[in-house]
Amino acid sequence: MNNPYLPVKAKIINVKPQTEIDYTFRLETAIKVASGQFFEVSIPNVGEAPISVSDFGDDWIEMTIRNVGKLTNVIHKLKPGSHLFIRGPYGNGFPIQQMSDKDLIIAVGGTGLAPVKSILSQYCKKTIHLKSLTLLTGFKSPADILFREEIEEWRKEFCVELTVDKDDTKNWTGNIGLITGLISKVSISDITNTQVITVGPPIMMKFSVIEFLNRKIAKENIWVSFERKMCCGIGKCGHCKIDNTYICLDGPVFNYYVAQNLID
Amino acid sequence: MGYSFNISTFNNVLRELSADYIIYAPVKIFNKGVFSDTDLVTYGQIKTLEDIEFEEKSHFSSKEIFFPITQTLFYFTEDAFSLPKISPKKIIIFCRPCDANGIQRLDQIFLKNGDLMDNYYNELRKKVHLFVLECKYSFDTCFCVSMGANKVDRYSAFIRRAGDTVLCDVSVDFEDRFSKYGTYVNMTPVFIESNDIKVDIPEKIPKSIFYHKLWDEYSERCIACGRCNVVCPTCSCFTMQDIFYEDNPYCGERRRVWASCMIDGFTDMAGGNSFRKNKGERMRFRLLHKIHDFKQKFGSNHHMCVGCGRCSDVCPENISFTACIQKLNQAVQSSDQRGLKS
Numbered sequence: 001m002n003n004p005y006l007p008v009k010a011k012i013i014n015v016k017p018q019t020e021i022d023y024t025f026r027l028e029t030a031i032k033v034a035s036g037q038f039f040e041v042s043i044p045n046v047g048e049a050p051i052s053v054s055d056f057g058d059d060w061i062e063m064t065i066r067n068v069g070k071l072t073n074v075i076h077k078l079k080p081g082s083h084l085f086i087r088g089p090y091g092n093g094f095p096i097q098q099m100s101d102k103d104l105i106i107a108v109g110g111t112g113l114a115p116v117k118s119i120l121s122q123y124c125k126k127t128i129h130l131k132s133l134t135l136l137t138g139f140k141s142p143a144d145i146l147f148r149e150e151i152e153e154w155r156k157e158f159c160v161e162l163t164v165d166k167d168d169t170k171n172w173t174g175n176i177g178l179i180t181g182l183i184s185k186v187s188i189s190d191i192t193n194t195q196v197i198t199v200g201p202p203i204m205m206k207f208s209v210i211e212f213l214n215r216k217i218a219k220e221n222i223w224v225s226f227e228r229k230m231c232c233g234i235g236k237c238g239h240c241k242i243d244n245t246y247i248c249l250d251g252p253v254f255n256y257y258v259a260q261n262l263i264d
Numbered sequence: 265m266g267y268s269f270n271i272s273t274f275n276n277v278l279r280e281l282s283a284d285y286i287i288y289a290p291v292k293i294f295n296k297g298v299f300s301d302t303d304l305v306t307y308g309q310i311k312t313l314e315d316i317e318f319e320e321k322s323h324f325s326s327k328e329i330f331f332p333i334t335q336t337l338f339y340f341t342e343d344a345f346s347l348p349k350i351s352p353k354k355i356i357i358f359c360r361p362c363d364a365n366g367i368q369r370l371d372q373i374f375l376k377n378g379d380l381m382d383n384y385y386n387e388l389r390k391k392v393h394l395f396v397l398e399c400k401y402s403f404d405t406c407f408c409v410s411m412g413a414n415k416v417d418r419y420s421a422f423i424r425r426a427g428d429t430v431l432c433d434v435s436v437d438f439e440d441r442f443s444k445y446g447t448y449v450n451m452t453p454v455f456i457e458s459n460d461i462k463v464d465i466p467e468k469i470p471k472s473i474f475y476h477k478l479w480d481e482y483s484e485r486c487i488a489c490g491r492c493n494v495v496c497p498t499c500s501c502f503t504m505q506d507i508f509y510e511d512n513p514y515c516g517e518r519r520r521v522w523a524s525c526m527i528d529g530f531t532d533m534a535g536g537n538s539f540r541k542n543k544g545e546r547m548r549f550r551l552l553h554k555i556h557d558f559k560q561k562f563g564s565n566h567h568m569c570v571g572c573g574r575c576s577d578v579c580p581e582n583i584s585f586t587a588c589i590q591k592l593n594q595a596v597q598s599s600d601q602r603g604l605k606s
Contacts, residue, residue, distance in 0.1 A: 004380045005337050005518075006345060044340040045508035045516040049534065069534025083343060202537065229533050231504045231520075235378030236385075238501030239523065239530060243552070244561035249378045263474050264531070264539035264549075 004234050007042055007085035013060065014080055018146045021067045022111065023076055027084060030059050034093035035118040036225055036253045039063070039086045040233045047071045050230040050248075053089065054114035055121050064114040064146060090233035091252045094119060094223060099195045100129045105186060107136040107208050109179055109200025113146050115225055116199055120150070124157045131193070133158040134186060138179035138204070140165050142172045161186070179204065183211040191216055199225040209256055222256035265439060266451025269430040273445040275312045280441060281356060282311065285393070288329050289358035290322040291315055307357070316358060318425050321403045323574065325366055325497030326359045330388035331374075337384060337504075339517045354391045358423065361455060362406070362572040364394050365413040366497025369558070369568050373500045376562070384520075393420040393437070399456045405573030407461040407586055413570035415455045422453040463589045465555050465567065466596040478591050479544035485581045486543035490524030492575035492585070498554070498568045501525060525550050551588055 014026040033056045041063065042048035049071045054064040067076040075084065096119060106116050120135060122128040135154065139145050141164050154160050161182045163175035175182065179200075188194050196217055198208045205224050212222055228240035228247045240247035242262045254262070269277070281287060289310045296304035305322045307329060308315075338345045357363075367389075374385035396419040408414040416422075421442070422433040433451045434442045493499040501523040508516030523530060526546045531539040540546050558568035569585075576584045 002380075003347070003383050005384070009343055042506070042518075044343065044345075044518065045506050045513060047506045048504045048518070066535065068536075072534060085343070227533065227537070228539075229531055231502065231523075234380040234382075236374055236382050236500070237503065237520075237523070238373075238525070239503070241553070241557075244557040246377065261471060263471065264545075 004087065005232070007040070007048075007087040009083050010061075010086050012078055012080050012082055012084060015078070018064060018148075019144055021076075022064055022144075022146055023067070024054060024062050024064045025075070025078070025084070026060050026062045027086065028059060029061055029086070031061065031086075031089065033061055033089045033118075035096060035122070036093035036115050037089035037091045038115075038230075038233070038252065039088035039090070040230075041065075041071070041075070042085045043071060043074055044085065046074045048231070050090070050233060052115040052225075052252075054117045056118055064111065064117070066111055088233060090230075090248055092250070094197060094225075094253050096122075096128050101131050101193075103132045103134070103188070103190060103194045104130045105134045105136065105188070105194060105196050105212075107179055107183055107196065107198045107200075107212075109138045109204035109208075110140065110144065111146070112198075112200030112204070112225075113137055116197060117147060117150070119197075120154055120158075124154065135160045136163075136179055136182040136186060137161070138163045138165065138182070138200075142167060142169050142174075178207075180207050180211045183208055183215065186215075188215060188217070192218075194221060196222045197225075198222065219257045219260065220255060224254055224256055224259050226252045226254065226259070226262075228252075265434055265443075266449045267432050267434060267442045267446030268449040268451075269432070269446045271313050271428055271430070274430045276445045277441055278310070278312060280444075285354045285356045286351065287311075287356045287358070288326065289316040289395075290318075290320075290397075292317040292320070307359075310358075313425075313430065316397075316425075318397065321360075321406070321572070321574075321577075322363075323578065324495055325572070325574065326357050326363050327366065327370060327497055327499075329355060329357060330367075330392055331370060331385060331500065334505075334519050334521045335384060337518045337520060340515065342514045350387060354393065355388070356393050356395055356420070358395045358397055360397050360399055360572075361416045362408045362413050362570040363497050364396050364416045364419065365408075365566070365570045366572070367392070367394070369498040369566070369570065370500050372558075372562055372564065395419065395421040395423055396453075398422065398424040398454060402456050402459040403573065405461065405576045405584075405586070406456070406459045406571060407463055407573060408456060408571035409459050410461075410463045410465070411569050411571035412566055413572075414457070414459075422451075424451070424454075459571070461573070461586050463571075463586050464593045465589060466593050469552060469556050469596065473592065473596060474548065476595050478588075478595050479542075479548045481544070482547035482583065482588070483542045483544035485583055486526065486547060487581060488526050488528055488543050488546070489580060490527040491578045491580065492550070492583075493524035493526055494522065495574040495578045497570060497572060497574075499524075501530075525553075547583075547588065551585070551592065554585075555589060 010027040038052040055062040231237035291308040293304040374382040502520040503523040554569035
């Protein structure tokens, strides 16, 4: 019988440190993924955790993993050639098809950039079509910036605004302040045809949404992605349930019209 | 088809069945209760009718028979996996109507929530045949009638014990086994039609009720021990757990273990975020799952809760689940929404 809990082995073909605690792991696999989906990633005898896909190609996926727990501590010690165990992908992903020929504004905080990165890459490769794309991205400090090289490439293709909460280096010349500051200033030309995606820590998403609503973006045009403890990914373990919604099945991406009523 | 037995002829049936089935029923274990000089009533393997506890409500449900507290999903040796073997024997569970209904609620979560079926649950579950025990009277904390879980229409056998006589209504699958030792009688199952405790379940739950002060009491009283989850016939949550063997860290197993939404850590994520830090919020989460969310999600005729009352029985802080439902109902019905926190 089909056993959804049995993971498959995936070889790590590249490890790229983004910051001291965030590494991007490229895994060899032909599994097809959509932007915003996640895998249950594990190392036998250590444990399993849900991790979102940060980018993908025909025969690889990438995950940008922060070293913050029991499993990720061990993952961070792995080198190319070693293996991770994965099962998935799970979840719905972002409704990119609905956004074609619309203006898309993506506002992300910290590692929230990872789950939307594949949208940015696909836009650059012209495999998805949007009328325009704007990225607003915030990090705690200059040292926490992810995907530095990619950001420089993205700047050539679409509008990127980057801010840091605080600068402890004293030589930062970019924006300083919360991402809500960028949202309040971002140019919105066609309010009814603008779609918004926001991903990040709960508090950041909360205030980002408030700011977009202030800018008169309709709730139906705002999309958020939830992070919850998800032990199974397939609607059984109960950890990610909010009211009658299972984040792993119905999400992790939600339209804000739905998400506004999800109270943990 | 109905059959009548005396104790000895019924035991003949059990003896024959035990060749193909592992038979479970409520049993009384002397002096193993929570308090001194009290007995534990729980599900255990039985051989004879005399082993079955007919008079008291079991303290635990039968769910651990097919949804074990700790279940090995697979063993690993370095990066090779092997699956655990399960007994080829089928399973008979003697249980009351509430527990039989509870199993259907678990089926909904494990087999029908999402596109993927839980194969571990399914493999054990499809072995299970239910012999429903007739409730002669409603126990103190039962409210199965309010929950519509007092009746069962599908069972392999329905059992009534009256002194030394055992009357059974038997399904076609088990006809051969029972007809051999029993005498044919007319037998109609009887179900409890009224409990002392009745609850009124509000149909619509306004979001404002999430912020009502009624939950605050539980933040004070609940000690987050999770006993209510453990005894509940419909609680299905679990957590993954990897272990490795002390002598060889390259060999081990991945397990799932029961989890409790009332206990600290249920929502904890790496990085430090967690939700429902107050126990009142957890009470609200658990209660609404049992009497609102499940029914709404699956469009089912039934709520998740089957009204067995075990959570009220077991709570060390004497928190009554039914009293909480009534408080919720009052709060929802009161049009002025007094008690809403701003």
